[in-house]
Amino acid sequence: MRVATDVGGTFTDLVYYTNDKATGRPELRSAKVDTTPPGFERGVMAAIAKAGIAPADFAFFSHGTTIVINALLSRKGAKTALITTRGFRDVLEIARGNRPDLFNFYFRKPPPFVARSLRTEITERVDYQGRVLKEPALDELPALVKQLSAEGVESIAVCFLHAYINPVNEQAVVARLQQLWPTVSIIPSHEVTREWREYERTSTTVLTAYVHPVAKRYLEKLRGELERGGFRGAPYIMQSYGGIETLEAVARNPITMVESGPASGVLGAIALGRVTGDHNVIALDIGGTTAKCSLIDRGSAKVTTDYKIEWTRTNPGYPIKTPVIDIVEIGNGGGSIAWLDEGQRLHVGPQSAGADPGPAAYGRGGTKPTTTDAQLVAGRIDPRNLLGGEIRADMDNVKRAFEPLVKHLGGSLAEVARGVIRIADANMVNALKLVSINRGYDPREYSLLAYGGGGAMHAVALAAELQVPQVIIPVNSAVFSAWGMLLTDLRRDYLRTRVTPLTTSSPGAIAEVYDDMANHALAQFKADGIDLQRVRLERFADMRYLGQEHTVKVRFPDGQFTKESLAEARARFDEAHERGYTYKLPHDVQIVNFHVVGYALVDKPELPKIPAARGPASTAIRSRRQVDFDQHGLVDTPIYDRLALGSGAELVGPAILEEPAATTVVPPGMKVLVDEYGNVRVKVS
Amino acid sequence: MSTTDPYTIEIIRSSLEAIGDEMFSALQRTSMSPIIYETLDFSVGVTDASGDLITQGNGTTVFLAMIDSLVRDILAKFGSKGEIHPGDVFMSNDPYEGGGTHLSDFGLVSPVFHQNELVAFVVNKAHWVDVGGKNPGSFSTNATEIFQEGIQVPSVKIIARGAVNEQILEIIAANIRLPKDSMGDFWAGVAANRVGERRIVELFAKYGRDAVLEAKEQLLSYGETMIQKDLAALPKGVFTAEDWIDDDGITSAPLRVQVKVTITDDEFVADFTGSAPQAQGPINNSRTGLVSAVRMIFKALTNPHIPANAGCFRMVKVVCPDSTVFTAKRPAPVSTYWETQMYAVDLIWKALAPHVPQRLTAGHQLSVCAVILAGTHADTKEFALLVCPLVGGWGAGINQDVESGQFSAADGETYNIPVEITEARYGVLVEQYAFHNEAGGAGEYRGGRGVVMDYRVRTDDFVLTGSFGRFKYPPWSMNGGQTGSPNMLQVLRTDGTTETYGKIAGLPLRKGDVVRMITAHGGGVGDPKKRPIERIREDLHNGFITPAQVQSDYGLSL
DSSP, rough: OOEEEEEESEEEEEEEEHHHHHHOOEEEEEEEEEOOSSHHHHHHHHHHHHHTOGGGGEEEEEEOOOOOHHHHTTTSSSSSEEEETOOOOOOHHHTTOOOOOOOOOTTTOOOOOOOOGGEEEOEEHHHHHSOOOOOGGGGGGHHHHHHHHHHTOOEEEEOOOOTTTTOHHHHHHHHHHHHHHTTTTEEGGGTTTSSSSOOOHHHHHHHHHHHHHHHHHHHHHHHHHHHHHHSOOOOOOTTTTOEEEEHHHHHHHHHHHHHHHHHHHHHHHHHHHHHHOOSSEEEEEEEESOEEEEEEEEEEOOEEEEEESSSSSTTTEEEEOOOOOOEEEEETTTEEEEEEOOOOOOEEEEOOTTTOOOSGGGOSOOOOOBHHHHHTTTTOOOTBBTTTTOOOOOHHHHHHHHHHHHHHHOHHHHHHHHHHHHHHHHHHHHHHHHHHHGGTTTTTSSSSEETTTTHHHHHHHHHHHHHHSSSEEEGGGGHHHHHHGGGOOOEEHHHEEEEEESSSSHHHHHHHHHHHHHHHHHHHHTTTTOOGGGGGEEEEEEEEEETOOEEEEEOOOOOOHHHHHEEEEHHHHHHHHHHHHHOOOOEEEEEEEEEEEEEEEEOOOOOOOOOOOOGGGGGGGEEEEEOOGGGOEEEEEEEGGGGGGGGGGGGESSSSEEETEEEEOOOOOOOOEEOTTTOEEOOOO | OOSOOHEEEHHHHHHHHHHHHHHHHHHHHEEEEHHHHOOEEEEEEEETOOEEEEEEEESSSSSHHHHHHHHHHHHHGGGGGGGGTTTTTEEEEEEIIIOOOTEEEEEEEEEEETEEEHHHEEEEEOOOOOSSSSTTTTTOOOOSSSGOOOOOOOOOEEEEEEEEEEHHHHHHHHHSSHHHHHHHHHHHHHHHHHHHHHHHHHHHHHHHHHHHHHHHHHHHHHHHHHHHHHHHSOOOOEEEEEEEEEOOSSSOOOEEEEEEEEOOOOOOOOOOEEEETSSSSSTTHHHHHHHHHHHHHHHHOSSOOOOGGGGGGOOOOOOEOTBBBSOOTOOOOOOHHHHHHHHHHHHHHHHHHHSSSTOOOOOOOOOOEEEEEEEEOTTOOEEEEEEEEBBOOOOOOOOSOOOOOOOOOOOSSSSOOOOOOOOOOHHHHHEEEEEOOOOOOOOSSSOOOOOEEEEEESSOOOEEEEOOOOSSOOOOOTTTTTOOOOOOEEEEOOOEEEEEEEEEEEEEEEEEEEEEOOOOOOOBSOGGGGHHHHHHHHHHHTSSSOHHHHHHHHHOOO
């Protein structure tokens, strides 16, 4: 049995494949329980119990959790100290010195995770070429350990200048620290990131050290519980860059799971595309508070290390240089509040009514109009079917909530609701443009794959706006993220900053770095008992024109390193630069970061097909109601039970397709086809 | 009367505002110069066909009048003769007409057409690392005429209907020290404009001319409405301040400057009459720079958060006779204009801080604290040209300590250059980057801490230029707080001697010399004796103050 669990902020989801007793066909089942902070493992075990399955039967177990991001955002990590090169302990607090809130003279930087009294220095130095200028003064460590242990420190980050190119001084200090203080967590920078820029690397190391004790304890408890339940395999943990990793490796470097939830949805989209042949996809996940999107080009999503927590337009946030799937997130979801500013401009989000009090329609004390309320007014959501039928919408409260907007903007309630939906859609269109048009990708060449509670509701309108030709609403769109974890391979990213001329280097010099990284990767896979037959390596390079600073990531050719393969790499860079920035240059090209991705292929379940449609789609019509389709006005619309539509079913909008946790809105004239796997495909015209 | 529904108008307005962000990112990501891609010393913007600012993307705060005045200059010179066509790009670095800064900032202006009608301009203005002149890095503290400060390009058509004027580019390239980098920056600028142009064309195509123009008008009146509300909340009356600029870099005499701010229900008038005349040295500022300065502090005072457009500044008036240090005329040298421009900001700040304390803190380091180090890279043997500003301490607020180690108000979304990149790119060794413990800034609310940074040069031919204003007149305090500490530049020679400067140009350095840059602590607010003992204890524990300062500044012994 193959099982995946996803611990979210509110619910813990479990999905698994089992063979249907009657038909022998693999079937996806799921269970949902409350998340149980701070002992999150209890929720996982409760979900297993609720599903009525036993760890002893698990052939594969994969797990995603918000524990790292929660510890960071709620500041519930360990008391952390920092050791830096002498003269540089304030790098963490100075940060980059920027003030994104330009005209706010009371601007405050986000406070450092380590106070100055716990930021210590030792004498040591490596230069930018990796030469050791000063051996580390290990005799300074005993006094330092004494000081930090007296302060009650639980975790230590060690970050020295230029350790990304030569970590020997960090290694020596860590080895000595471990002897002096075996019980403390120690995180050296070179084990979490090998990129230059000391502030970003220090920040990454500090945040890793901050969450390390918490994450390690959690993972060990989870493993203990699973083993007690009879699980005999190795649990895998979902990673931010869209792969899984062994529990042991994650316990050493837990920051890699900081964005595991969103990443697994994107992975699900990639995995689904592999089966259905949809390799160019924009993945869109609309939840209660945010919408997240990511572009999948030729079957792969971009992974970057330009990740920050708590970043906003006016807050620099905290950088974490860990590979994360490139996701654009905006504050627009089902619970986003519509409001007027002092200049009478209408905005939707980023403030959200969340799950509590929730939209006005929930009748739980929400007094502000949200996107969900607007959708109810427009008739797109069945008032009797809110939250999967748990709640009946309080439409009087919805009307009251809209009153101030109706008064200021004029027009009818229906017009205002339509306007709110239009602005929410425009916000999401802007996010979708950020991952497509703005990066040189033409949305007309992609499909829009939408999931999460609100994905199906907005997707067709968004696609029409962007001229995306097809919308796909996958089966199980509400648990799509957890499902993605069942279909992912083990993946490890290795990144090294080594500024190297591409144009004038010999193939041998480039080969040397990649080969060294490949050998390191293979040795690690081997040490973890992974069959090297199942390991596949891919090369990437972050490149730039000589003189530039920022880089563009390019897939580096496989195979032998030759003059031709270097020329091919250059051509790929020119093309990518022109795509992103409208021009290319004859300048020399440099590689800044060498990037190797190692995949260990995991057995995956086959995607089950659904039975063929029997009779016309109209047999799935359950009711009819008036639905507001914006420029088409109010239209009498059939409401279909999505789960009653078989493979090959076809219908034409206007239509509403309902399933327990999602509603697909199909405007008049658009054609819908249900494919053999049960995915709903809307041809956008 | 509106013909387009309010929701569509809102969507167009947001799209217009988003164009600035996208142009900004395009320029940053492709630039060849750290002063652009790290320090973000540049600005992008969109104006309407008449030059009214629609949206602006800023790395720095003090370019707020630079985008529209550049367009007006192009309109006056080319528009009147019918010489603006699709595919044209205009270029200018003129400090006096339109530009408003110094020769180092190159502006690029592209007209945008919809069905053969000129509908907008897209603009960017970015600091090139070198534009020629007598000193590497081009700005100096002792030029006496603009001719010493680099090549002058007074609004020329560099691309005509898509065809690049290679001859002009060749002339520019021959007159600057890093032509390859700067030509890269030129193309990055052209690309940023293309990105903006494309978006505007798409908007017109999609929503139609009338809807977009209506959305534009509403955007401007929205800016005006919002700011009028904030102006109404400001105290009314006449507010004055005076201060002293250290010197002009040629003689050691200080220059007196002053402001009289008059706030009424519908106007904000800043009158600088009475300030020192145009100086011999390059601290001169031009009139456009002065307007930018007033707009900047006005924005901070009224509404720091709404996007800036022409509507936001309709109630601002700037009064100042010609030929003062704030309004210098050709051919006055202007290459370190920002020191004086920031005095214009700081004078209004100082005049109004006691009356609008929820928006304005005590005095901060003020100076951008810029240094230029030029010489041979110790390892690559190539010419290295390091230009960077430095973070410092901000003044305390009326009810809180404010920030340490942050760029001057003149900067903004400005990033320090990482030590690891500095060492690789310029071949110097950075020996410390830390908060320091110089005296100053004590108070009930303590001034933010300044920093010290050391560069050790590793070859014999480096020269140093640096401009550290507020070397003689440290940041001001409020309500009985202590003034901050001064900005200063030191050279620690290998023979053990130390030289200290506020301004220096082209100073030769030898292998092993250390350049030590020390930035100001901000001014304190309130009597230090009123500072709670636990805050003093915490500062001591964190090493922000020394045991001696606990005694001398706070009268305690802990």
